[in-house]
Amino acid sequence: MARNDLLGSLGFLVLKTLSQSGSLHGYGIVLHIQRASDELLRVEEGSLYPALHRMEQSGWISSEWALTETNRKAKYYKLTAAGRKELQEVEKSFEQLVKGVRAMLRYA
Amino acid sequence: MSLVHRVLNLFYRPKVDREIEAELKSHIEMRIQDNVASGMSPDVARRDALLRFGNPTVTKEQVIAVDAALTLESIGMDLRYAFRRLTKSPGFSVTAILTFGLGIGATTAIFSAAYAVLLRSLPFQQADRIIGIYETHPQIVGGAEVNFLDYQDWRRQQTSFEQVAAYSGASSDTMSLVMGDHGEQVHTVLASSNLFSLLGIAPFMGRTFVDQDDTPNANHVVVLSAEAWQRYFGGDHGILGRNIDLNGVSYAVIGVLPPGGAYPTAGEFWMPLSLTDKESQTRRVGHTLDVLGRLKPGVELAEARADMQTIAARLAQAYPATNKNIGVQLTPLREQLVGSLRPAILTLLGCVVLVLCIACANVANLLLVRAAAHAREAAVRQALGASRLRLLSQYLSETLILCLLGGLLGTGLAALTLPLLRVAFAHTGGADPSLIQSIELNVPVLLVASSVCLCTAILFALLPMKKAPNRLADSLRPGDRSSTGRRSWSSSALISTEIAIAIVVLFLGALLIRSFEKLIHVNPGFRTDHLLSLEITLPEPRYQDETMATNHFYERLIDKLQQSPGIVSAGTTIALPFKASHAMTRFLVAGEPALAPGALPMEQVRVVSPEFFQTMGLQLKQGRGFERKDVENSSDLIIVNQAFARRYLSGKDPLTSSILMNVLSPHPEKMPVIGVVTDAHDLGVESEAEPVLYFPGFGVHVVLLIRTNTDPKSILAEVRNAVSELDPAQPIYHVETIDEVLSDSLARQRMIAVLLGIFASLALTLAAIGIYGVIAYSVAQRTREIGVRMAVGSSRANILLLMLREAAAFTGIGVLVGLIAALAGAHLASALLFQTSSADPASICVSVSALLIIAMSAAVLPASRAASINPVEALRSE
Numbered sequence: 001m002a003r004n005d006l007l008g009s010l011g012f013l014v015l016k017t018l019s020q021s022g023s024l025h026g027y028g029i030v031l032h033i034q035r036a037s038d039e040l041l042r043v044e045e046g047s048l049y050p051a052l053h054r055m056e057q058s059g060w061i062s063s064e065w066a067l068t069e070t071n072r073k074a075k076y077y078k079l080t081a082a083g084r085k086e087l088q089e090v091e092k093s094f095e096q097l098v099k100g101v102r103a104m105l106r107y108a
Numbered sequence: 109m110s111l112v113h114r115v116l117n118l119f120y121r122p123k124v125d126r127e128i129e130a131e132l133k134s135h136i137e138m139r140i141q142d143n144v145a146s147g148m149s150p151d152v153a154r155r156d157a158l159l160r161f162g163n164p165t166v167t168k169e170q171v172i173a174v175d176a177a178l179t180l181e182s183i184g185m186d187l188r189y190a191f192r193r194l195t196k197s198p199g200f201s202v203t204a205i206l207t208f209g210l211g212i213g214a215t216t217a218i219f220s221a222a223y224a225v226l227l228r229s230l231p232f233q234q235a236d237r238i239i240g241i242y243e244t245h246p247q248i249v250g251g252a253e254v255n256f257l258d259y260q261d262w263r264r265q266q267t268s269f270e271q272v273a274a275y276s277g278a279s280s281d282t283m284s285l286v287m288g289d290h291g292e293q294v295h296t297v298l299a300s301s302n303l304f305s306l307l308g309i310a311p312f313m314g315r316t317f318v319d320q321d322d323t324p325n326a327n328h329v330v331v332l333s334a335e336a337w338q339r340y341f342g343g344d345h346g347i348l349g350r351n352i353d354l355n356g357v358s359y360a361v362i363g364v365l366p367p368g369g370a371y372p373t374a375g376e377f378w379m380p381l382s383l384t385d386k387e388s389q390t391r392r393v394g395h396t397l398d399v400l401g402r403l404k405p406g407v408e409l410a411e412a413r414a415d416m417q418t419i420a421a422r423l424a425q426a427y428p429a430t431n432k433n434i435g436v437q438l439t440p441l442r443e444q445l446v447g448s449l450r451p452a453i454l455t456l457l458g459c460v461v462l463v464l465c466i467a468c469a470n471v472a473n474l475l476l477v478r479a480a481a482h483a484r485e486a487a488v489r490q491a492l493g494a495s496r497l498r499l500l501s502q503y504l505s506e507t508l509i510l511c512l513l514g515g516l517l518g519t520g521l522a523a524l525t526l527p528l529l530r531v532a533f534a535h536t537g538g539a540d541p542s543l544i545q546s547i548e549l550n551v552p553v554l555l556v557a558s559s560v561c562l563c564t565a566i567l568f569a570l571l572p573m574k575k576a577p578n579r580l581a582d583s584l585r586p587g588d589r590s591s592t593g594r595r596s597w598s599s600s601a602l603i604s605t606e607i608a609i610a611i612v613v614l615f616l617g618a619l620l621i622r623s624f625e626k627l628i629h630v631n632p633g634f635r636t637d638h639l640l641s642l643e644i645t646l647p648e649p650r651y652q653d654e655t656m657a658t659n660h661f662y663e664r665l666i667d668k669l670q671q672s673p674g675i676v677s678a679g680t681t682i683a684l685p686f687k688a689s690h691a692m693t694r695f696l697v698a699g700e701p702a703l704a705p706g707a708l709p710m711e712q713v714r715v716v717s718p719e720f721f722q723t724m725g726l727q728l729k730q731g732r733g734f735e736r737k738d739v740e741n742s743s744d745l746i747i748v749n750q751a752f753a754r755r756y757l758s759g760k761d762p763l764t765s766s767i768l769m770n771v772l773s774p775h776p777e778k779m780p781v782i783g784v785v786t787d788a789h790d791l792g793v794e795s796e797a798e799p800v801l802y803f804p805g806f807g808v809h810v811v812l813l814i815r816t817n818t819d820p821k822s823i824l825a826e827v828r829n830a831v832s833e834l835d836p837a838q839p840i841y842h843v844e845t846i847d848e849v850l851s852d853s854l855a856r857q858r859m860i861a862v863l864l865g866i867f868a869s870l871a872l873t874l875a876a877i878g879i880y881g882v883i884a885y886s887v888a889q890r891t892r893e894i895g896v897r898m899a900v901g902s903s904r905a906n907i908l909l910l911m912l913r914e915a916a917a918f919t920g921i922g923v924l925v926g927l928i929a930a931l932a933g934a935h936l937a938s939a940l941l942f943q944t945s946s947a948d949p950a951s952i953c954v955s956v957s958a959l960l961i962i963a964m965s966a967a968v969l970p971a972s973r974a975a976s977i978n979p980v981e982a983l984r985s986e
Contacts, residue, residue, distance in 0.1 A: 026131065027138040045139070046162035049132060053174040057113065072138065075131045 010043060010051050012094065015087040018061060018079045025074035026052060052077060060086050117176040128171050132164055183501065190506035200478060203881075204471045205514045207874060208564070211467025212518025214870065216549070216557045217525045218460040218863075221533060222453050223556075224547040225446055231542075232441070233308025234402075239409065240444040241272070241399040241416060244435040247710055251437040252690060253395040256388045258423060258431070262399070265419045268412035269401035273303040274381060276396050282809070283377070284647040284839065285340060286353040291837035292340065293645060296354070297375030298383055304365075306402050314348045314363030321362075322380040329380065330359040334367035336376035355647045392430035393772065395690065400441065413438045428704065429772050445543055449533070451939045452860050458933075459616055459867045462609045466871055468564055469606040470878045471514075472571055475507070476599050477885045479572030486572075500573055507568040515561035522557075523549055532859040600918050603882050607922025607959065608929060610875040614955035615930035616937060617861075617868030622951055623944040624861035627854060632686075633788035633797060634725040638676075639846040640820035641684055642827065644838065645809040653807045659739055661834060662806045666719060668830040674818045675826075679719035680810035685790050685846060686853045693801065697756050698766035698778055708771055711752065712790070712800045715807055721747075721785055723815045731763045731783030734804040744769075744779040745804060751787045752799035767801065792853055794942055813846075820845045860940060872958060876966040883915055884970035894974055895982025904975040911974045915967035923956055930955070 017032045018024060024032065029052075030045050055061050060083030066076045079087070117124050136157050143153035161167070194201040229235060242251025243258065254262075254274065263272045276298040284291045301317035309316070312334055321329050330352065332341075341347050351358045354377065365378070381397075388394045403412055413436075420436040443450075479486075486499055526547060533544045651658045662680055669678040683689035693713040696703065714720075718734040721727075729750060738745055746767050753762050762784050768776040787797035816823055824843060831838050851858075887894075894907055902910075934946040944951075 025134070025138075027135045030135075044162045045135065045160050046132070046164065046167035049128075049135075049167055050170040050174050053128075053171050057174060068138070070138075070141065072134060073130070074134045074138070075127075 010048070011055060012087075012090050013041070013043075014048070014051060014055065015060065015079065015083060015090065018077060019084065019087055023066075023076045023078040025068070025076050027074070029077070055083070059083075111177065114175065114177040115180060118181050121176065121181075124172065124175055128168055128175070132161075132168060132171075136161055136164070182498070183505070186502045186505040187509070190502065190509055193506065194509060197478075200474060201510065203877065204474050204510050205517060207467045207470045207877065208511060208514030209517030209521065210870060210874070211464040212515050212557060212561065213521030213525070214460045214518075214867065215464045215560070216518055216522035216553065217529055218453075218456050219556060220522065220526065220549055220553040221529055221547045222457050223550075223553055225449055225453055225533075225543050226442075228546060228552075230442060230445070235441055237403045238307070238441040239269075239401050239403060239412065240439045240441055241401055242437045242439065243395060243420075244437045245710070246433050247692075248690065251439060254397045254399045255392050255395050255430075255434075256384055256397060257390075257392050258434070259397050259399055261423055262416065262419055265422070266401070266412075266415055268404060268407045268415040270404050271302050271306045272399060272401045273300045273306045274397040274399045275299040275303055275375075276381070276384065276398070282643075282645045282841070283354040284356075284645070284837070285377075286356070286647075286837060287340070291647075291839050293643075293839040293841045294336065294340070294354070295376045297378050298381045299375075299378050300381045303400070306400060309365065311363040312366040313345070314361070316363050316365075317378075317380055322382050324382050326380065326382065328357060328359040328383075329362045330354070331363045331365060331378040332361060333365050333376050333378070337364045339376075356649065392427055409438060409440070432704070432707070448856065451937070452856060455616070455937045455940060456860065456863055456867075458936075459613050459864055462613050463867050463871050463874070464560075466606050466609050466613075466874045466878070468567075469602045469609075470874055470881070471510070471564075472568060473599055473602050473606075473878055473881060475568055475571055476602070477881065479503075480889075482572075496573070500569060503572050504566065504569040507565040508562075511561045511565035511568070515558060519549065519554070519557060532855070532863070599882060603878055604918045604922040604925065606875055606878050607919055607963065608926035610871040611923055611926025611955060611959055612930040612933060613864075613871040614868045614959060615927075615934060615951055617864040618951035618954045619934060619937070619941060619944060619946065619948055620857075620861045620864045622948060623941045624854070624857050626944060627793055627857055627942045630789065630793045632793060632850070633786060633790075634685075636846045636850050638816045638818075638820055639723075640814045640816060640823065640827075640843070641846055641849065642812050642814075642840045642843040643684075643809065644812055644831070644840055646835075646838070648808060651808050654742060654805050658806050658808060662717065662810060663736065663739075665812075665830055665834060666717065668833070669814060669827065670719075672823065672826050672830075674816050674823045676815040676817055677719050677723045678812060678814045679721070679723035680717040680806060680812050681720050682715050682807060682809070682811060683790070684811050684842075684849060685724075685788065685813075686792050686849050689791065693769070694771050695801065696768040696771050696776070698768050709756070712798050713803065714800055715803045715805045717806060717810075718804060720802075720813070723813045724788065725815070726785045726788060729784045729786060731781070733783055733785075734802075738804040739806065743804065744777055745782045746779045747783040747785055747802040748781055749785050749787050749797070749800045749802075751797045752801065753784050755799050757781075793850065812840075857940075857942070868955075872962050875959065876962045879915060879919070879963050879966040880970060882918075883911060883967045884973075886914060887911060887970045887974040890974070891977060891982045894977050895979045898977070898979035899983065907977075908971050908975040911971035912964070912967055915963060915971070919960065919963040919967075923959060926959075927952065927956065 013033050014029055017029050017036070020036075021028075021032060026048055027045075030043060030048060033041055033043065052061070052063075056063055056077070060080060061077045062080050063075050063077045065073055068074050139157035139160060140150075140153045143156050144150060148156065158164070232238060240251070241254065241262070243254050244251055259272075259274050266272060281296045281298075282293045283296050285294045299317070301319050301322035304311070304316040311331070314331075316331055317329070320326055332347070337343060337347065347361050347364070350361050352361060353359075359379070384396070388396055401412070403409070416436045416438060420431075420434060424431045424434060489499065490496075526549065530544055530547050533547065646658060646661060651661065666678045666680070669675050683691055689712065691713055692710050694708040694710050696708060716734070718736055718739065721733055726749075731747075734745065734747065737743075748757070748762065748767075757765050762781050766778045766780045768778055770777050785802070789795065789797050790800065791798055812827075814820070814823065814827065828840065831840055894902075897907065897910075898904075930952075931947055938946040
């Protein structure tokens with residue numbers, strides 16, 4: 001659980017996004033989270049970047065500069081092997097959390 | 109890994125910065141582009157993008173903090189900034205570093221001495237379990253050497269010690285080592301076979317004694333000290349098993365001790381204790397042995413003491429004639445080696461710590477003043493978002509630089525003074541030379557010094573934090589005077605404390621200097637200048653005490669010497685003046701009622717040549733002196749000194765009195781008193797003239813005293829010639845002038861007086877700097893107020909008085925508090941004082957007036973500057 005706390009739900013969303021769509025820049029990640037969550041989840045876009053850099057320092061994602069379709073330079077992030085493993089663990093503990101909370105809801 | 113990466117990123121700060129900026133910018137621009145594409149006007153599109161993004165600057169800061177170890181960077185920045193600030197006010201920095209450096213230097217030097225002498229473990233196995241055991245006698249101060257038979261009884265009866273060992277350390281025994289054609293006088297020590305195993309000393313070569321060596325009929329064997337092995341045999345490895353000739357007897361060398369000479373006594377040739385002369389081995393009269401015991405595990409010193417006292421009481425009962433007044437004293441080996449140095453070092457350490465406190469108070473004051481001046485800067489920084497922790501880190505980097513530079517300076521100073529200190533301590537009799545030589549800047553000393561630096565740096569950094577404003581608005585208000593109108597309370601308290609401490613140090617310094625002055629003005633009862641002393645020991649068995657051969661040798665030597673133009677007279681005695689001697693004898697004044705054997709009086713005894721009194725310059729008050737024929741006839745005659753006559757012959761005519769000697773034997777000898785001579789402080793300047801009994805004669809070992817009319821050392825060649833004409837192989841040794849002996853005997857007192865004098869002047873100087881600083885700052889802060897006062901009619905004299913009154917207030921309080929503390933503390937040092945009361949009024953006057961004069965002169969300078977302020981300029985200044 002502790003690692004889950006450290007990463008936070010934003011980190012989880014970023015890892016999940018990158019695992020589904022390969023390589024993406026920060027703006028792309030924001031758009032994807034919004035689309036995928038049916039506009040339910042909105043992040044303050046700036047706060048994404050400290051999280052991205054922290055995950056990069058932890059070795060879960062790697063980055064490189066590349067050109068967008070509109071010929072603009074952007075920094076693209078993609079999942080590393082360590083990041084994939086991390087995502088599995090986070091998903092597992094997240095599911096447990098959801099299960100637990102559901103059980104509590106039913107009981108109450 | 110990530111930390112390394114983050115630290116590395118510090119070195120690429122500009123690149124990291126650029127990349128992050130570019131990344132954030134591309135995000136915002138992509139959002140703007142999408143917004144425009146969805147139909148917003150460019151302005152609205154940008155606004156929306158920024159709104160969604162949040163504050164880009166803050167985000168950028170956050171991202172950088174993730175990528176780079178910024179705390180480290182800010183520490184580096186603080187250090188650089190602190191360094192710039194310090195170099196910008198060199199006056200402040202240099203004063204602070206010098207002040208702190210002086211304090212740390214003095215403290216480090218004295219602490220390294222204290223560490224070496226008092227704290228560092230001795231080079232023996234479990235040295236704290238080794239106890240010195242002495243016999244005591246009511247007429248001898250401290251512990252005395254032990255009788256051979258008493259030692260044997262102790263050894264058999266005691267139950268507290270694993271081992272008890274003895275050596276003849278006190279008697280400075282020497283023997284002639286004959287090597288080929290020339291002789292050397294060497295220092296010999298007799299030791300019981302278990303001494304080395306008790307101390308845990310393994311031989312460097314060969315072996316030390318085993319029990320068989322220490323039996324009466326064993327072969328003669330000798331163990332060499334490493335130093336003797338080098339000096340006399342050039343470190344020859346073939347020495348083991350060789351026979352050497354000592355006093356005409358052959359000894360087999362069985363071992364060499366490890367170098368260092370850290371034995372309880374500095375012996376060169378060690379021999380088994382069974383070689384002690386028969387007289388000592390059979391009678392409970394002579395006391396020649398130093399005894400050591402190693403406590404059994406679990407036995408406390410107090411238990412051992414009780415055990416030994418029971419044995420001493422048993423012996424007193426069994427042998428009342430000799431042992432009635434003999435007690436026993438147990439002293440840990442450390443105490444024995446440290447001697448009388450402990451109170452001296454503790455006093456010095458106390459004073460030097462006080463000096464360090466003054467230095468710290470000074471620096472603290474300077475820092476407070478600086479903090480007040482920078483209060484507004486601190487407030488602005490806080491307003492811009494600096495946390496108090498951040499401010500502290502900045503102050504800390506400043507004080508760290510100051511303290512570390514000061515500490516470096518101080519350590520350098522200490523390193524320079526240590527050789528001087530070693531010399532100063534080396535001549536202070538009582539302490540073991542190996543302890544003194546180990547005074548050095550070693551790891552523990554440096555650790556203590558650097559932790560003192562660190563702690564003071566942290567304390568100093570906390571000080572200005574108190575000054576850092578809590579309410580920003582207050583300190584940012586223009587022309588604010590809340591912190592400047594009146595001088596802060598803490599600064600006054602600091603300076604008063606400083607003055608109080610300075611008074612304590614001054615007073616102690618004054619006391620010890622006065623005590624020393626009294627000491628050097630004691631009249632020793634004879635002229636100490638132009639007097640040379642040296643020792644001669646004639647080899648036995650060719651010469652014996654009081655035989656024709658011995659008498660002739662010395663009489664011919666004295667005659668030869670007295671013919672020399674540079675020599676006024678020459679005479680012999682048995683103990684060097686100013687060296688405490690335990691040559692004492694029991695006696696009874698004839699005609700007095702017989703006393704129980706244990707109650708017999710005991711006094712100093714000297715066997716002297718007829719020329720001794722003239723050579724020393726002791727005057728004959730009554731009767732006649734000794735003559736050559738008294739020596740030749742071995743006449744039983746006595747000369748006493750005035751102290752003896754006063755104590756034992758009062759109301760009698762000394763010249764008709766007789767003294768009974770050899771009172772413990774069945775046939776005491778009655779000896780007439782033929783003369784009375786003046787007293788000499790023979791046992792040391794500090795002790796009163798003791799009663800002395802003089803007998804005529806020459807022993808094998810003599811101290812030859814030569815009164816000259818030229819430089820005493822210049823006649824040394826003549827003396828050597830005269831001796832070698834009589835016997836070419838006869839060495840002379842321990843050549844010293846009596847002035848040197850006297851000066852050495854006062855070395856400890858001189859050292860303390862000089863060091864405390866230095867500390868006192870250091871304290872005074874530092875206090876002066878402190879007072880000057882405080883008043884100067886006060887003047888600077890009150891310029892406007894002074895201007896107003898002058899504008900409304902204050903005269904210059906009034907202003908001068910105003911400023912001086914301020915100085916007088918904190919000086920007065922400091923002096924009062926200091927005096928109380930000094931009087932309370934001085935009696936702790938009373939053990940060091942000679943004929944000086946620990947509340948000596950003259951010392952009080954001197955220290956108080958010295959401080960008042962210094963304080964006022966330090967205050968007058970800035971005060972007169974205040975008085976010469978131009979009111980118009982002062983009022984315009986803000």
